[in-house]
Amino acid sequence: MASPLRSSGRQRPGAGRRAAAALLVLPLLGALGLVLGPTGAAPAHAASACSGRLVKTVTFSTGSLRVYESRAYACAVSVAKKPGARRAMRVSLQPRGGRAVVDSGKFTKLAGPVTVHALNRCVRASGSVGGSSGSTGWILC
Numbered sequence: 001m002a003s004p005l006r007s008s009g010r011q012r013p014g015a016g017r018r019a020a021a022a023l024l025v026l027p028l029l030g031a032l033g034l035v036l037g038p039t040g041a042a043p044a045h046a047a048s049a050c051s052g053r054l055v056k057t058v059t060f061s062t063g064s065l066r067v068y069e070s071r072a073y074a075c076a077v078s079v080a081k082k083p084g085a086r087r088a089m090r091v092s093l094q095p096r097g098g099r100a101v102v103d104s105g106k107f108t109k110l111a112g113p114v115t116v117h118a119l120n121r122c123v124r125a126s127g128s129v130g131g132s133s134g135s136t137g138w139i140l141c
Contacts, residue, residue: 078127
């Protein structure tokens, strides 16, 4: 059956494959744009992937630990001072009376985000980049 947009009933060779590839690539590019966010100058804490307001920053020689608060949740990330080569990174966030949520591995830029329910609960966080680390005491009480 001929396409109503074309005057002849013939398609160019490979046109079907290109259309199928475009249908796969366009949603992936859109999702990548959502993950990476807008380009251009952005505040330093925008790379964290945590929502809410920044409530605590603990700096150490190779990076920083950042804790955010949003309604009933707390979120934490460990951010490398100099992103680049993969290195061991870790972030942990624990609500008082609950289990810690941990993200660790070899990352280039940040570990996390980790999120816990913290409505009317204190939390404590720790993070490390390379061999250096930092932690908070009980906060958000």
